[in-house]
Amino acid sequence: MQMPKWLARLISPIRQWVGKLNLRRNIGIDLGTVNVLVYVEGKGVVLREPSVVAVDTTTDQIVAVGSGAQALIGRAPANIETIRPLREGVISQYDVTLKMLQYCIRTACGNMILPPRVMVCVPSGVTEVEERAVVDAAREAGAGKVYLMEEPVAAALGAGLDISAPVGRMIVDIGGGTTDIAVISMGGVVVSESVRIAGDKLDEAVMRYVRRQYGVLVGIQTAELIKQRIGALYSHKQVRSVEVRGRSAQTGLPQVITLSSKEMLEAMTEPVSAILDAVCSVIERTPPELLGDILKHGIVMTGGGSMIRGFDQLIQKVTGVPVRVADDPITCVSRGTGIALRGYKKLPEGSINLARARRDRL
Ligand SMILES: Nc1ncnc2c1ncn2[C@@H]1O[C@H](COP(=O)(O)OP(=O)(O)OP(=O)(O)O)[C@@H](O)[C@H]1O
Numbered sequence: 001m002q003m004p005k006w007l008a009r010l011i012s013p014i015r016q017w018v019g020k021l022n023l024r025r026n027i028g029i030d031l032g033t034v035n036v037l038v039y040v041e042g043k044g045v046v047l048r049e050p051s052v053v054a055v056d057t058t059t060d061q062i063v064a065v066g067s068g069a070q071a072l073i074g075r076a077p078a079n080i081e082t083i084r085p086l087r088e089g090v091i092s093q094y095d096v097t098l099k100m101l102q103y104c105i106r107t108a109c110g111n112m113i114l115p116p117r118v119m120v121c122v123p124s125g126v127t128e129v130e131e132r133a134v135v136d137a138a139r140e141a142g143a144g145k146v147y148l149m150e151e152p153v154a155a156a157l158g159a160g161l162d163i164s165a166p167v168g169r170m171i172v173d174i175g176g177g178t179t180d181i182a183v184i185s186m187g188g189v190v191v192s193e194s195v196r197i198a199g200d201k202l203d204e205a206v207m208r209y210v211r212r213q214y215g216v217l218v219g220i221q222t223a224e225l226i227k228q229r230i231g232a233l234y235s236h237k238q239v240r241s242v243e244v245r246g247r248s249a250q251t252g253l254p255q256v257i258t259l260s261s262k263e264m265l266e267a268m269t270e271p272v273s274a275i276l277d278a279v280c281s282v283i284e285r286t287p288p289e290l291l292g293d294i295l296k297h298g299i300v301m302t303g304g305g306s307m308i309r310g311f312d313q314l315i316q317k318v319t320g321v322p323v324r325v326a327d328d329p330i331t332c333v334s335r336g337t338g339i340a341l342r343g344y345k346k347l348p349e350g351s352i353n354l355a356r357a358r359r360d361r362l
């Protein structure tokens with residue numbers, strides 16, 4: 001039943017005043033394998049940290065969370081363990097994820113009177129058990145109400161796409177643990193694929209390449225640095241190179257080598273091919289009408305992995321569809337999760353379907 005106009009007018013100043021008191025916040029969390037980002041309604045992205053937690057194994061106490069914990073990787077004494085609590089987009093260590101979420105919610109909301117409504121994104125291929133773990137962890141960490149949203153839908157919203165129209169839009173979100181590809185229309189996913197191959201697998205491929213080609217062992221962080229500095233997947237004129245320090249697999253002694261961006265496609269061929277196959281498989285399954293829209297509007301890439309030079313050009317060449325990388329691709333999902341909660345006051349907890357919520361005016 002609709003409220004009478006006179007009553008709405010009467011209570012509107014009270015509502016505004018209560019709103020200013022900031023009793024409850026809407027927050028969106030991109031609980032990623034590599035990075036965790038928190039978006040607070042009205043403020044934007046307020047927290048962006050590596051998904052790493054350092055634990056003192058003798059006392060079971062948390063020593064550091066985020067960049068503080070990442071700085072300890074490989075440099076801490078034996079009693080300090082650095083943990084990445086998410087693997088391939090889903091929670092692999094519940095208790096540690098819980099601590100990380102507590103830290104995120106506390107940092108984002110401070111001492112709020114009412115617990116926040118929290119939207120967390122999950123890869124589109126998660127199981128019910130994996131979803132349950134996210135809801136339980138967020139609630140235990142201090143969320144009032146917890147909603148889940150598919151990562152590519154959040155990415156599309158965050159990239160500024162109008163996903164409510166009956167027009168096909170295609171998103172390729174390449175994170176650290178998962179690549180989520182989806183065709184979205186009217187706020188819902190029409191075709192999707194989530195593969196557990198993304199940035200981390202590219203780092204491993206670089207590590208293997210350096211060993212195979214030069215007989216040199218490098219750590220995973222060095223491999224990630226190589227990927228970020230000189231990673232390139234399409235022919236390019238401006239060749240870059242990087243000096244890498246590792247250990248000779250033969251002598252066990254330190255060795256310095258120079259790698260060129262020209263070698264990167266070969267180094268990352270295997271995981272990159274798997275991502276391309278997944279993109280093509282989504283296109284093959286897309287209904288023809290929507291495919292026409294996608295040809296017109298192009299594919300939008302988000303996630304940290306989309307920043308590898310030439311990835312967009314490679315996808316464009318293989319699929320024949322124009323491709324562009326979203327602005328600030330790493331924050332798209334978190335911005336999208338925050339945006340999604342706007343305007344919906346009575347959403348039921350759990351996985352949300354924006355198309356249905358709009359239809360039912362929740
Ligand atoms: N400039 C860059 N060039 C290439 N890769 C990059 C760059 N910056 C970040 N990355 C990569 O992006 C990945 C992290 O991206 P992102 O933060 O989107 O992942 P995530 O959301 O934590 O993971 P997921 O969504 O899979 O759970 C890492 O593999 C990182 O190496």
Ligand SMILES: [Mg+2]
Pocket residue numbers: 030032033151175176303333
């Ligand atoms: Mg992500």
